Amino acid sequence: MAPADNSDPALADRLADYCRTRLAHPGTVRVSGLRRIFGGASRETWRFMLHEDHGGRSRSRPLILRRDPSASLIDTERRVEFAAFQAFARSDVPVPEALWLEEAPDALDHPFFVMQEITGCQSGPARLMAEPFRAHHERIARQKWTILGRIATKDPAAMASVLEPVAPADAWRRELDHWSGVIGRDALEPQPIAQAAIRWLVAHPPAPAQRIAIVHGDYRTGNFLFDPQGDIRAILDWEMVHLGDPLEDLAWGMNRSWRFQNNALVGGLASRQQAIGWWEQASGLRADPTALHWWELFSCIKGQAIWLSAARAFESGDNSDLLMAFAAWMLSNSQDRAVLELMGHLP
Amino acid sequence: MKPEVSTVLAAVSGLISREVAPALGDTYLSEQLLRSAALLGAVGEEFDRAAARRVQENQALRRIFGQAAALVRPREPDLATALAGAADGSDLDDLRVSRLDADNHHLRALLIRLQAWAEAEPTPAAQVLLAAIWTELRDSTERRMLSMSRL
Numbered sequence: 351m352a353p354a355d356n357s358d359p360a361l362a363d364r365l366a367d368y369c370r371t372r373l374a375h376p377g378t379v380r381v382s383g384l385r386r387i388f389g390g391a392s393r394e395t396w397r398f399m400l401h402e403d404h405g406g407r408s409r410s411r412p413l414i415l416r417r418d419p420s421a422s423l424i425d426t427e428r429r430v431e432f433a434a435f436q437a438f439a440r441s442d443v444p445v446p447e448a449l450w451l452e453e454a455p456d457a458l459d460h461p462f463f464v465m466q467e468i469t470g471c472q473s474g475p476a477r478l479m480a481e482p483f484r485a486h487h488e489r490i491a492r493q494k495w496t497i498l499g500r501i502a503t504k505d506p507a508a509m510a511s512v513l514e515p516v517a518p519a520d521a522w523r524r525e526l527d528h529w530s531g532v533i534g535r536d537a538l539e540p541q542p543i544a545q546a547a548i549r550w551l552v553a554h555p556p557a558p559a560q561r562i563a564i565v566h567g568d569y570r571t572g573n574f575l576f577d578p579q580g581d582i583r584a585i586l587d588w589e590m591v592h593l594g595d596p597l598e599d600l601a602w603g604m605n606r607s608w609r610f611q612n613n614a615l616v617g618g619l620a621s622r623q624q625a626i627g628w629w630e631q632a633s634g635l636r637a638d639p640t641a642l643h644w645w646e647l648f649s650c651i652k653g654q655a656i657w658l659s660a661a662r663a664f665e666s667g668d669n670s671d672l673l674m675a676f677a678a679w680m681l682s683n684s685q686d687r688a689v690l691e692l693m694g695h696l697p
Numbered sequence: 698m699k700p701e702v703s704t705v706l707a708a709v710s711g712l713i714s715r716e717v718a719p720a721l722g723d724t725y726l727s728e729q730l731l732r733s734a735a736l737l738g739a740v741g742e743e744f745d746r747a748a749a750r751r752v753q754e755n756q757a758l759r760r761i762f763g764q765a766a767a768l769v770r771p772r773e774p775d776l777a778t779a780l781a782g783a784a785d786g787s788d789l790d791d792l793r794v795s796r797l798d799a800d801n802h803h804l805r806a807l808l809i810r811l812q813a814w815a816e817a818e819p820t821p822a823a824q825v826l827l828a829a830i831w832t833e834l835r836d837s838t839e840r841r842m843l844s845m846s847r848l
């Protein structure tokens with residue numbers, strides 16, 4: 351049984367052993383303060399301090415361990431997320447420094463990677479919706495959608511080695527096929543609302559993407575770090591990054607699931623028009639209303655697929671993290687309501 | 698069971714979220730406890746209405762199927778037969794949630810077939826049927842809503 355303080359001394363020792371193998375001048379290596387923190391649903395996230403002592407010189411640095419669980423809310427390749435951090439390093443899209451990727455299970459039982467910890471920040475939506483951060487909402491919102499626009503301008507070649515290419519006319523179909531397939535595979539009960547939406551999406555395809563871009567895949571309130579001054583310090587959770595239509599990211603961030611009970615504001619932060627305006631300015635692209643509507647409805651299908659997968663993983667015992675049940679119960683119904691709203695069936 | 702199950706679960710949920718979780722120093726464990734409290738609260742909310750909302754939904758679907766069978770029969774006789782058969786069912790002999798859910802899954806799968814059929818039919822009668830289906834889907838979403846999912 352894990353200690354009540356959520357530490358894991360045995361894991362800390364094994365992690366120190368691993369870090370020693372990755373350092374150019376290992377000397378004495380020690381891990382302290384290893385604690386599991388909440389850091390998304392697809393990986394276990396652990397915070398720790400790495401102490402190195404070599405030739406009389408010592409340094410300590412705060413790091414993050416992201417380790418695969420046995421089953422997760424989102425099935426992803428950690429190699430892809432790691433590559434995203436590398437692709438955007440030292441750019442105007444803030445990301446933590448990615449240090450080491452380990453895909454073999456030998457060192458810590460599951461694949462993992464280690465990255466820099468950005469200290470002094472928060473990511474939780476509940477914190478963001480409360481003071482003192484509430485006073486910074488417009489500042490944070492402007493940064494949030496500006497950074498998203500910058501992601502859309504990044505040359506996709508930066509991640510071409512790990513991401514599947516897609517033609518501008520095919521981006522919508524590939525994503526829809528994938529996520530509707532997940533619903534077909536994982537739903538524990540029939541989904542008439544989602545199926546009606548899928549039929550509509552197939553019958554009314556959007557215009558081809560204006561350009562193929564790097565799509566973060568989960569760009570929303572809750573997946574970036576912000577500091578007390580109201581600055582976004584890092585974009586996190588790149589597990590679902592892929593090449594595709596940049597409108598997909600814009601639409602996902604507008605999904606009702608991420609409004610955190612502030613129904614008037616997308617992401618709980620800004621008006622729809624403001625968000626689109628900032629994104630258009632930064633990306634140089636136009637958010638065509640018809641295409642954006644398609645991608646917003648698609649975002650409900652993608653969301654529903656994720657919540658239904660969570661329900662199945664929990665029900666089957668593949669993943670007993672309460673987050674799985676919590677996400678399914680909290681978000682599946684609201685996702686259906688979002689579909690009804692977008693398809694014009696809510697009063 | 699007295700006190701009521703919903704009342705007990707609401708009390709346990711409140712104890713965890715207001716007293717136990719804030720007293721924990723560890724953020725991760727505290728958040729896990731808060732989720733536990735929210736899940737218990739949701740179970741309490743669902744407990745009293747669980748059978749009622751399922752019966753209500755199954756009856757609503759059977760009503761739609763009963764009215765749709767004749768409309769569908771000339772073009773899709775197999776679907777019409779399935780609709781008529783489902784419309785004749787009843788939940789009243791066994792009100793266990795697992796049994797009601799099994800019936801509901803069968804009915805909702807049939808609803809998907811019927812809705813897809815109606816979408817492809819240009820007739821006014823099919824469009825009236827389609828509107829009735831959307832009304833029931835909206836109502837069922839409202840019936841299934843939990844306080845925690847009111848986003």
